[in-house]
Amino acid sequence: METVLSVQNLGKSFKDKEIIKHISFEVRKGEIMAILGPNGAGKSTTIRNIMGIMYPDAGTIAFQNHKEIPRHKIGYLPEERGLYKNVKVMDILLYLAELKDYPLKKAKERALTYLKKFDLEGKENVSVEELSKGMGQKVQFIASIIHEPELLILDEPFSGLDPVSQELFKQEIRNLAQKGTAILLSSHQMNLVEEMADRLFLIHRGQKIIYGNMDDVKTQYANFKCTIRGKNDRAVLEHLPDVQRVEQENDTSILYLSKDVQAASWLKSLPDSLTVQELSIDRISLHEIFIDIATDKNLLQEEGVVHA
Numbered sequence: 229m230e231t232v233l234s235v236q237n238l239g240k241s242f243k244d245k246e247i248i249k250h251i252s253f254e255v256r257k258g259e260i261m262a263i264l265g266p267n268g269a270g271k272s273t274t275i276r277n278i279m280g281i282m283y284p285d286a287g288t289i290a291f292q293n294h295k296e297i298p299r300h301k302i303g304y305l306p307e308e309r310g311l312y313k314n315v316k317v318m319d320i321l322l323y324l325a326e327l328k329d330y331p332l333k334k335a336k337e338r339a340l341t342y343l344k345k346f347d348l349e350g351k352e353n354v355s356v357e358e359l360s361k362g363m364g365q366k367v368q369f370i371a372s373i374i375h376e377p378e379l380l381i382l383d384e385p386f387s388g389l390d391p392v393s394q395e396l397f398k399q400e401i402r403n404l405a406q407k408g409t410a411i412l413l414s415s416h417q418m419n420l421v422e423e424m425a426d427r428l429f430l431i432h433r434g435q436k437i438i439y440g441n442m443d444d445v446k447t448q449y450a451n452f453k454c455t456i457r458g459k460n461d462r463a464v465l466e467h468l469p470d471v472q473r474v475e476q477e478n479d480t481s482i483l484y485l486s487k488d489v490q491a492a493s494w495l496k497s498l499p500d501s502l503t504v505q506e507l508s509i510d511r512i513s514l515h516e517i518f519i520d521i522a523t524d525k526n527l528l529q530e531e532g533v534v535h536a
């Protein structure tokens with residue numbers, strides 16, 4: 229698939245502190261690429277460099293067929309929400325479309341279509357300050373796509389949305405990708421990322437930890453875990469074959485198993501002496517992979533990094 233945005237070896241320091249280093253990834257036409265990482269990992273710094281809001285100390289940011297950052301081809305929903313307060317909804321949408329050199333008539337048609345889609349029909353002459361937080365966020369989302377961008381950057385688009393609005397956003401983001409928009413999505417909602425993203429880039433302390441297809445990442449990192457309810461000695465569990473780590477709370481133990489374990493044969497290897505009231509075996513979720521990294525439990529080793 230065509231590459232729309234290519235980030236190579238990006239580096240940025242504030243004073244003497246290196247905030248991001250050697251960041252390289254691509255965003256391709258029609259895909260949803262997630263950029264993930266704990267608070268302070270460097271996601272927004274990466275995005276701000278792509279947007280030209282700040283300048284990198286090292287590396288390159290290249291857009292397909294453009295020498296400079298083509299602002300009118302990019303849509304951006306920043307993490308900081310806020311539109312001019314004392315302006316009518318339609319006026320702000322048309323003003324922002326005009327800033328991107330987008331034809332006014334088309335912008336108006338698109339604005340009305342999207343307002344309807346996002347349950348804001350009839351709100352075009354309402355002042356922005358009269359909107360609820362979620363409504364304001366919908367208007368800001370519409371503003372980021374009104375000019376049909378080739379690349380759409382969404383920084384925490386789901387935060388503060390009710391489940392119905394979240395669903396609307398999800399559907400629209402998917403629609404846009406299907407129509408060919410390249411989407412860079414930053415979100416802390418791992419379940420949504422797991423559901424929506426084609427590929428992901430996971431950053432921690434300004435550096436790459438994982439970069440690859442969602443399916444490959446899951447195959448490579450989503451090892452099995454076995455949850456046993458029943459009173460058992462931690463040391464006994466830790467010495468069972470292929471157990472990497474044990475977490476215990478009250479009478480429930482979670483055994484994190486090593487990669488490539490065959491679930492059925494591993495279960496057969498359990499000793500009769502174990503106390504088992506209940507037992508389940510599942511793959512760990514992206515959420516748990518993320519927590520492992522963010523809390524430095526370090527199940528992921530550098531040599532295991534997946535490449536796109």
Ligand SMILES: Nc1ncnc2c1ncn2[C@@H]1O[C@H](COP(=O)(O)OP(=O)(O)OP(=O)(O)O)[C@@H](O)[C@H]1O
Nearest residue numbers: 242243247265266267268269270271272273274307
């Ligand atoms: N203008 C700035 N001056 C100094 N330090 C900064 C500046 N902007 C960001 N930082 C630092 O850079 C690091 C990365 O911040 P960044 O906002 O990129 O993280 P993030 O991954 O987007 O986090 P979050 O999930 O909390 O939004 C943090 O340690 C932050 O304190």
